[in-house]
Amino acid sequence: MTTRLDYFAAAPQLMKAMLNLDKAVSSSGLEHSLIKLVETRASQINGCAYCIHMHTRDARKAGEVEARLYLLDAWREAPHYTPRERAALAWTEALTLVATTRAPGGDYDGLKPHFNDEEIVKLTLLIVTINGWNRLAIGFRAVPPQAAAPAAA
Numbered sequence: 001m002t003t004r005l006d007y008f009a010a011a012p013q014l015m016k017a018m019l020n021l022d023k024a025v026s027s028s029g030l031e032h033s034l035i036k037l038v039e040t041r042a043s044q045i046n047g048c049a050y051c052i053h054m055h056t057r058d059a060r061k062a063g064e065v066e067a068r069l070y071l072l073d074a075w076r077e078a079p080h081y082t083p084r085e086r087a088a089l090a091w092t093e094a095l096t097l098v099a100t101t102r103a104p105g106g107d108y109d110g111l112k113p114h115f116n117d118e119e120i121v122k123l124t125l126l127i128v129t130i131n132g133w134n135r136l137a138i139g140f141r142a143v144p145p146q147a148a149a150p151a152a153a
Helices: 012-026 032-046 049-061 066-070 083-096 105-111 117-139
Strands: none
Touching (some): 012 117, 049 117, 083 105
């Protein structure tokens, strides 16, 4: 795959604003592990290889357990996630697939026992931000770095 466009070079002021939004959301007080799970799950749904690579790498560096990353696509069936994380992941899926889901009341109501109103806004802006990054990376064909092939035995 070939990159279509360097969007940072093409529109640096707008990309600076996007980076500032990302920084604000990332430092909003939501747990780092929750942020990485949400970013990774939205990126999985959107099929954004660049973002999946980046967010799983960052999560592992921060101490995230690999099994939680491997099982993220099946979070409903895996016992590895807290009730708060499950509520956030349901909301992530609802908003990432909003054209289909229409953000159902059950997913929104599921947030209430685990997040206050301010945190719901923070979580929603996190989902908005990662979906924006996914659309930039997919649309302009950002290419994740490739690891060297393993040595033959």
